[in-house]
Amino acid sequence: MTNHHQPTRGEPRVALVTCTDLPHLDPDDRLVLAPLAARGIAAEAVSWDDPAADWSAYDLVVLRSPWDYALRRDEFVAWAQTVPTLVNAADVVRWNTDKRYLAELSGAGVPTVPTAWVAPGQSWAPADSGEYVIKPAVSAGSQDTGRYDLADPEHRELAVRHVRRLSDGGRVTMVQPYLEAVDVVGETALLFLAGADGLAFSHAIRKGPMLTGPDLGVDGLYKPEEITPRTATPEQLAVADRTLAVVPGGRDRLLYARVDLIPGPDGSPVLVELELTEPSLFIGHADGAPDRLADAIVTQLARRP
Known part of the structure; x- marks a missing residue:
């Protein structure tokens, strides 16, 4: 360099x-x-x-x-x-960079993980049962993210503390049901890169489950990920296209996009996150992906005046 x-x-x-x-x-x-x-x-x-x-x-x-x-x-x-x-x-x-964009995508008809939003200072009481994920609306990686079994009294107390800790820091909290399919099927990330005809699908990977329990306030931006190549299904690609169609300003000005999906309760893919700012692109897990990213950058250079 x-x-x-x-x-x-x-x-x-x-x-x-x-x-x-x-x-x-x-x-x-x-x-x-x-x-x-x-x-x-x-x-x-x-x-x-x-x-x-x-x-x-x-x-x-x-x-x-x-x-x-x-x-x-x-x-x-x-x-x-x-x-x-x-x-x-x-x-x-x-x-x-604020995951409240998920509400906008849901309103546009994109299947997303149901999400409750807790503003700073707002009271919140956990459900009586069920597994839930709690995380801030602005975050990178799995920082400040935890998984809670709300039928467990200790988990319920830890969940309340987690929301309070985020609230005290002036941060909006997201509360989502934990999708159990991730433990077996994993999460699918679909990667898109700029091409001559606009943003195009490049490759897909599987991410194994990462959340094993509550967040105890321990610092750590980067947690180990289990990454393997995956073949995207037509249904997953259709959800990704519906998602990208809602991006402000249009999808085809993007250099890259990553669409993260998990099977919902009925097995159909639902959106977990749309990563347009600083996603890992996993180019080491797909043949030709480093060259496709380089070509995408060349494409973006050619669009500059």
């Missing part, structure tokens, strides 16, 4: 945006560096909050692993608005 303080002449410059915890990018993201170099593109990792970064020096600024933004979302969104060559664009970042 080149030094982002020294301009490279004669070739497009692309910043791959990361955070100070990952100064050399996530290992999966590093797989795109060689394909970009082969296409004559100089790419380098730059932390989004680096005060020395000159974002105007780049032909394209690609959000990849700025995974420390969750507790600084306002600052992150304000920063995004200052970068005209950012992909995905700042208005998408604002919309997608």
